[in-house]
Amino acid sequence: MSQRSDAEISRVLYERDHEVDYGGDGTDSEEDKDCVEVQESSDTEVSCDEPDSSHSDNVPDSDDDLDEEEEERGQAPQRRKRRFVHGKDKFKWSLDTPEARGQCSRVHLPAAKGNSSNATNPYESWNALFSDEMLDLILKWTNAEIETYKTTHVFKAADSATFSSLTLNELKAYIGLLYYQGLNNNNRVLLENLWSDEFGTNLYKTVMSVKRFRFIGARLRFDDKTTRRERRASDLLAPIRELWDLFIGNCISNYTPCDNVTIDEQLLGFRGKFSARVYSKSKPARYGIKVLSLNDSRTFYMLNAIPYTGRVIPERAESIPTYFVRRLSEPIHGSGRVITCDNWFSSV
16 A cells, blocks of 8 residues: 555545535535645645634744754754854844934044144144144153253263254154155164265255264153153053153044944064063064054044053953953944954954
8 A cells, every 4th residue: 555645644634524514515615625725735734714823822932942843843953044143251142233223324434624624735734643732742851851961961062053952843854854764764774874975865964963863862752751650650651651642632633434443453563671562473573562553444544542551450340352442442432333353352
């Protein structure tokens, strides 16, 4: 005896149940015919008159419940699209895009603002970031160091111009020579060669003498040297902290980032004296100062940055990566921008 299919068995059972027609005329109505046709074409027995309660009373709560039911039936669980992922801290993240709740989407375009929006030449754009307030701060403490040096050293009258106080225009000229030196990749060339007639250029000799350039570099200061020890006890960045805060404030107040920003770390090559100097084998510089920054994804403009100065103790009960993300993103809180970062800054 051959085995019958599920559809044939369902049809036979249906015919047996409806062999006796109580009070009827022995003919099937159009509704009954439709019901028979529906049952013959399906593998399950569903009544035409009764509502389908399998989707209302026994709805699985989650994908895991569906898998368990299929395992009980002896069927292999079907692979479904994941809707959630769990982070390293066991936090449950949804993979579905949240619905907008009455908030209109805003488009942010990268643009200059503040003093930089009124700049008409490269110098004015540079001066918006390196403001006169910053230059006056450098000038103040550098001249204080020069006066201290002059009281403890004896020099000839012919060298009075070399050891004189620094002016604002001369400070700008000194910074300009540093830019020119880096532009020509001369940062590893001896100063005597840059000022020599054989290897150097007339630009260096026109701006200042090599003795004056070396003296300014040795006396350059950015803070009060007499109070540095006390401040450094709680802040390793004390020698440049005031200057750094002014610079970051100018970066934030003179630019509007686009819709997408990025948070990442960078190693600035430095082999001088600094207690929080970092060694990284994978970085080209190997040794340097690690800086965590918030940048515009389109123009790469640095909007905010925090140098790593050793162990960080967050004020709140939060992890170190969360602390850096919160601090760096403060200028764009509530603006609806998208922040992209690697897995070190997140719990996923």
